[in-house]
Amino acid sequence: MxxxxxxxxxxxxxxxxxxxxxxxxxxxxxxxxxxxxxxxxxxxxxxxxxxxxxxxxxxxxxxxxFPSEIFSEDLVVEYIPFDIVYEDDFVLVINKPFGIPSIPSREHPKGTIANGLLYYFFQIGLQSTVHIVTRLDKDTSGLMLIAKNRFVHHLFSKNGLEHIQRKYLAFVHGQLEDSSGIIDAPIGRKDDSLIEREVRQDGQKAVTHFEVISFNEKYSFLRLQLETGRTHQIRVHLSFIGHSLVGDDLYGGSVETLKRQSLHSYAIQFYHPFHQKNYLFEIGLPSDLAEWKSIHMPE
CATH class of the missing domain: 3.10.290.10 (RNA-binding S4 domain)
Structure with missing residues (x-):
């Protein structure tokens, strides 16, 4: 190593x-x-x-x-499949499949992206633990930014995570009144839940931009951009305006036609602290969402 x-x-x-x-x-x-x-x-x-x-x-x-980083004994080295979109000495950009949590939790102590990253680092001989800069929910697919060292992660945090632009594609129930707009509504933890969030006055500031790409009588296809990065932000905001994500039963979406939330991180742009320039990466819809679109929102 x-x-x-x-x-x-x-x-x-x-x-x-x-x-x-x-x-x-x-x-x-x-x-x-x-x-x-x-x-x-x-x-x-x-x-x-x-x-x-x-x-x-x-x-x-x-x-x-740098000294070797010590990882938690609870973090198991485990092969987890993910595609590497970009890699250099400082960062990784990966494409996360849906159904895989970003980090271990009580419900999912193994089988996470963090477990898989540690396995990959062992394979390439990197003496680092896992530093995920942009997390995704278990059933959200798409691009994630990973720092290869604590110092690199520190630089992203110092520069402010709001300077990392993340864009998503999503399918929601119903037709939105406006073709584009901003949802500015604070988000906090629901009093009776450890997991669920809600819009509430005493919550943290949360801002989501949306644009309607296409729609029919039942669904709308949206492009979304985060201005802040609260837990479940897009899911909560879309539910708040009455247009829950298809497949997101936690926040009011139906799972009749899709068994996972229809949210995909398709673009990420960030300023590279060492190369000192902006990087932009984009990917298309994964096969399951592309198939759903062809059936329920054909061109």
Missing amino acids: KPYTIQWTVSEADSGILLRDFLKRNDISKKALTDIKFKGGLILVNGEEKTVRTVLNTNDIVKVQ
């Missing part, structure tokens, strides 16, 4: 500063430095271990070798 490393090339603008200040500029915190120093990490300049008081010069190569 190889340790996880990140490296930077010192620019002319950073020439002459101390290594300590360079690392701080690149978001290596004091706590992270302490972990690196005392838990098996290394800081190298041009391949040699250096102290943080080292003065840097233009084109020096600064490499940080």
Whole structure:
């Protein structure tokens, strides 16, 4: 297993500063430095271990070798199928099938994307635990963003998850009055449920944008974009306006024609903290939703 490393090339603008200040500029915190120093990490300049008081010069190569991450003993290494849409040294974008939870829970201690990611990391020799940046509900399919290291995850969190744009496709019951709009309604946990959420005045701010792609007398096909990322946000908001997701019986949808909620994360856009540019990935409907559409909403 190889340790996880990140490296930077010192620019002319950073020439002459101390290594300590360079690392701080690149978001290596004091706590992270302490972990690196005392838990098996290394800081190298041009391949040699250096102290943080080292003065840097233009084109020096600064490499940080992070300590091995310890994962929970409850997280079982388990093969779980998912497609990798994109991968580099820092992130993964995967296509999650429906029916697989993102993380373990009391109801699903195994068989999750997190179990499968740990298995994949073992296969490629990556000494990291699982850092899911954008989760999906068990029966939601589509794109998920994964950080390959705690530090990378920290950078996404620092920049604000609202800067990660997520778009969804969905089938709902009925015809919406407006062809597009914004649902701005706070969401909180329902008093009598550990799982279910609802729109409530004391909830957290939640904003969902919607656009009608097509409709017939029974169903509407929607494109949705999250402005916030509350638990069950799209499901709760659509139920709140009277147009529950097809297949989402928790929030009022019928399972007569579809046995899972008809929600698919088809696009994700994010600013890459190391490549310093925006990435956009899109995928089409999975086969089960495409088949449902061809039967119930033919062109």
